[in-house]
Amino acid sequence: MSNSEIVRKSHFAGAQSSPLKTITLTTDFGSRDGYVGVMKGVMIAINPDIHIIDLSHGIEPFNIAQAARLLSANYRYFPDGSIHVAVVDPGVGSNRHILALHADNHLFIGPDNGIFTPFLKACELLRVHRITNHDLFLKPPSTTFHGRDIMAPVAAKVTAGMAVAEVGEQVAPADCITIAQTIATVERGLIRGEVISVDRFGNLRTNIDQTLLARYGYDALCVCIGDRRLPLVGGSYQDLAGVEAGALINSSGELEICAPRESAAHRLSAAAGDEVVVQLPLSSTAPSSSPERA
Amino acid sequence: MSNSEIVRKSHFAGAQSSPLKTITLTTDFGSRDGYVGVMKGVMIAINPDIHIIDLSHGIEPFNIAQAARLLSANYRYFPDGSIHVAVVDPGVGSNRHILALHADNHLFIGPDNGIFTPFLKACELLRVHRITNHDLFLKPPSTTFHGRDIMAPVAAKVTAGMAVAEVGEQVAPADCITIAQTIATVERGLIRGEVISVDRFGNLRTNIDQTLLARYGYDALCVCIGDRRLPLVGGSYQDLAGVEAGALINSSGELEICAPRESAAHRLSAAAGDEVVVQLPLSSTAPSSSPERA
Amino acid sequence: MSNSEIVRKSHFAGAQSSPLKTITLTTDFGSRDGYVGVMKGVMIAINPDIHIIDLSHGIEPFNIAQAARLLSANYRYFPDGSIHVAVVDPGVGSNRHILALHADNHLFIGPDNGIFTPFLKACELLRVHRITNHDLFLKPPSTTFHGRDIMAPVAAKVTAGMAVAEVGEQVAPADCITIAQTIATVERGLIRGEVISVDRFGNLRTNIDQTLLARYGYDALCVCIGDRRLPLVGGSYQDLAGVEAGALINSSGELEICAPRESAAHRLSAAAGDEVVVQLPLSSTAPSSSPERA
The missing domain is CATH 3.40.50.10790 (S-adenosyl-l-methionine hydroxide adenosyltransferase, N-terminal)
Known part of the structure; x- marks a missing residue:
């Protein structure tokens, strides 16, 4: 058909x-x-x-x-x-x-x-x-x-x-017209993306999605923004208890940086456009130097 | 009936x-x-x-x-x-x-x-x-x-x-109770009105409407706000390309002052209540010294 | 049944x-x-x-x-x-x-x-x-x-x-989980409550409700916030004419502090959490030292 x-x-x-x-x-x-x-x-x-x-x-x-x-x-x-x-x-x-x-x-x-x-x-x-x-x-x-x-x-x-x-x-x-979409890239053991928006709670939404992260497994990943290194925590905001800020996969399947019951944007002095880098485990087998999508 | x-x-x-x-x-x-x-x-x-x-x-x-x-x-x-x-x-x-x-x-x-x-x-x-x-x-x-x-x-x-x-x-x-409406007036070759509101885009809406302007034709009109003289452009925001700001007839039939992809209120330091004056062509035949509506 | x-x-x-x-x-x-x-x-x-x-x-x-x-x-x-x-x-x-x-x-x-x-x-x-x-x-x-x-x-x-x-x-x-509710208390001829929210008009809504006030009658009550003593006026905002600010019973049955056609929050430099005290008439017969609700 x-x-x-x-x-x-x-x-x-x-x-x-x-x-x-x-x-x-x-x-x-x-x-x-x-x-x-x-x-x-x-x-x-x-x-x-x-x-x-x-x-x-x-x-x-x-x-x-x-x-x-x-x-x-x-x-x-x-x-x-x-x-x-x-x-x-x-x-x-x-x-x-x-x-x-x-x-x-x-x-x-x-x-x-x-x-x-x-x-x-x-x-x-x-x-x-x-x-x-x-x-x-x-x-x-x-x-x-x-x-x-x-x-x-x-x-x-x-x-x-x-x-x-x-x-x-x-x-x-x-x-039809298309615009450039900022897309996360993978290179030399690093995923490079950025903050695409800040929501009402001050959560920092990024253009790094779970499909990409899943290729490398979620363990031992470390998320960097500015001079901060943040843990990638389990599923929910509760898992941030005890840390200044951390990253999780949000309800849209994006990597999101959050602070416990507080604005991560304020806590980290971060804003839309800021670079976010995920350090992959050393054993990562993904091809380097290629953008996420062809 | x-x-x-x-x-x-x-x-x-x-x-x-x-x-x-x-x-x-x-x-x-x-x-x-x-x-x-x-x-x-x-x-x-x-x-x-x-x-x-x-x-x-x-x-x-x-x-x-x-x-x-x-x-x-x-x-x-x-x-x-x-x-x-x-x-x-x-x-x-x-x-x-x-x-x-x-x-x-x-x-x-x-x-x-x-x-x-x-x-x-x-x-x-x-x-x-x-x-x-x-x-x-x-x-x-x-x-x-x-x-x-x-x-x-x-x-x-x-x-x-x-x-x-x-x-x-x-x-x-x-x-029934009525309130004074600020109405544009025509006198000595000038239409005098004011900014009645500023919308979310910073466009300056005025109380000068197209019915009034149409009496004089739209050509050769010049719109003044503060110390700025702005052109009355054609139909759309695109016609503002290349100018700092300009005026057009908006979707409510009002004279509106706009800046290209920017807030005119900010660009012109203008606000609701500011006077807006339209200079009519010299050949204008409209009666002077009379308010717009009897 | x-x-x-x-x-x-x-x-x-x-x-x-x-x-x-x-x-x-x-x-x-x-x-x-x-x-x-x-x-x-x-x-x-x-x-x-x-x-x-x-x-x-x-x-x-x-x-x-x-x-x-x-x-x-x-x-x-x-x-x-x-x-x-x-x-x-x-x-x-x-x-x-x-x-x-x-x-x-x-x-x-x-x-x-x-x-x-x-x-x-x-x-x-x-x-x-x-x-x-x-x-x-x-x-x-x-x-x-x-x-x-x-x-x-x-x-x-x-x-x-x-x-x-x-x-x-x-x-x-x-x-099921409950949270502490800030409840007005009555003690020694005073009702002690607080501002629970400030609405868009700057009206100060309190946790003192009309059921409590009605026990003492509305006459001769005086409402204090900060260093101000305000009258408890009749029914509507119009009854505030001529005073800097006053209190009334609002449409939710709460004591509300208002200023005439102005923000009471701004006029009184008040905010949510501020203490509000109602002075009861001396003849009040209510039991002292007991909270409003058992």
Whole structure:
């Protein structure tokens, strides 16, 4: 069965009998200015029979990479057939495209600016359309708020049964924009990565994932940040008792640096972008000098 | 057909067959103290078959004018028949009235303190009731949280089919409180307005709207703030490339001052209340010395 | 009819005919990192036919007592049969238990760390289960995010008709963890309490409640904080007009210290934890030297 056939039978082919129900929103809009609320208004005016769930509106303004990571780490916890609208869109109103990207039984709608990089690089069965059908937009669409005028109505219309193919021409995934992802590398017995974000608790999330660590076993690993050498502890925050700070595998499968009931960012004076190095055991057999992913 | 007849046939006359489904909330409550959540609890306990959408809870405490602007700029993106509950209510518990205001097929519920000024001044077909029917309130209503004890249950009961007329006596719009709105003026070839708010991106929204600007054409206009003279660019943020800052018409139809991928507020050291002046072309034929609206 | 019989006939016995519809969330997760959104995704993937309402995600990190107070003050405004998921869980992944606590026709799900202290101490008809049935969890559950992997799916499955008894063994309320609650005391003509939280408006909420004050009558009471003596005013914020600050009974039945259209916290340089003393009238007949509750 071809990719095309699979998609045709998916949730997004326009069947009227089982309308979709979930739309998530990920933006850099914050919650103060009403931008998010008005997008929801547009959507329920088209289809009141939906769930709209905020994934985050606290993405740093214009930080496309942060939104990309949040989406790719979390979309799979939503029901199959969910639509994820992602609006971190510094190029709004320019000639950048808007995409509807179907991957892994979820649909992603957002600007073609790299926000869907993790899917474009890692998913095999992708189907991507450019959203160009003006009949679906609010009229006239503004030049500064396509989340409200284009993405919200298109998402809502898909939940109401419209086939994704109605949004516009299909394009090759290779024709879509991707951004550089900071990827951990392995070289000379060291995994080199970095802090990708700091959460509300001050935990330092890194781009070193458990798949990579598992190649070397978790024993005898030592995690370095700044001038600190920290232990890689067992499963939970409780295992940090008695240490100033330590590392563990978090609920997204990432190496995370934490301090017991305290902000590790504050305790270690660390921030996003800081280098994190994992020292592998000497017996490690992994090939050196190669990046994690080809 | 009279105003009264129109209203009688509207969404809010109490028809049981098609219950309303959308309530929006606009408050200065923030999101930390549980005030918003408990209002939602009261509403769904009365009618679980509703959508409740947050427009904003980040209104500056007691800033009635900010809430008024946000509501009037955005209500029309919600479905006809929506109920908009607005709680910026420094006079809660005093003898100030509470209103249910029907305008443009939407219903607005909130204190009679000027929060509905834009509707009272601009809408022709208004129908206003004072909410006085104690049978509809939580018992006993507190003196400090009428959002929870009066406005939430009344809004929910209207969605469940209760006629608006049940809330209390109808009053003349002229008997309701309005607040002074800062309005742009035109004089001697200059439009004088001000920054009304700064959004999360640092964009400076003004009270100069496109209807006014369109009278003079958009060409050759120059926008001044502080000691800066800024160009009025084309449609989108992309058109700002290469300039320190510029002005455009935003998605609410307002003149907005922006900096490319940066906070204009920070770049220009500007804030809400700052004067903004638009220099009209010399050939302008508009009458001078008259305010924008009679 | 025994406690057990009452519960068996309650909303939570697993009847399929009238599924529950409301889940509230109270956490210290903030809104930026996506933790809340992903919990909602897990829940609606199990049962899309629910309301999920945020009570607060702004609990101070690890502040179990703050969450306990917020929940106990507000749960009763939600419909009977609501499920309240509370995740302030510094011990996640340790051997702490997770509870499903049925009280007053509501169900509470959260860690056994004292977050349910007000119910464990004050409610008579309690039924408590430990959540141990791994068949109900996401697989494999992480060690750092039980809100997503255990509490969310369990709550959703109860809304879908699963009997609470399915979650695991029933335990005695006395076997559950409670935390010390700061309780106002009465001694020698003084009620001694403290500021328990400061809300967005700068109002100082205290642990002195109206039930206690009512024993002495509200007249001639004087409220002291720091070196200030403040009047106990009538019902509403309006009654503060003309004073620097004053106290009133707020919408949760607590003594609250406020300043007119201003932050009392700022005006009085006060914060959570500050002592608040109420001077009783000399004729007070209450017994001295006894704490408020036995």
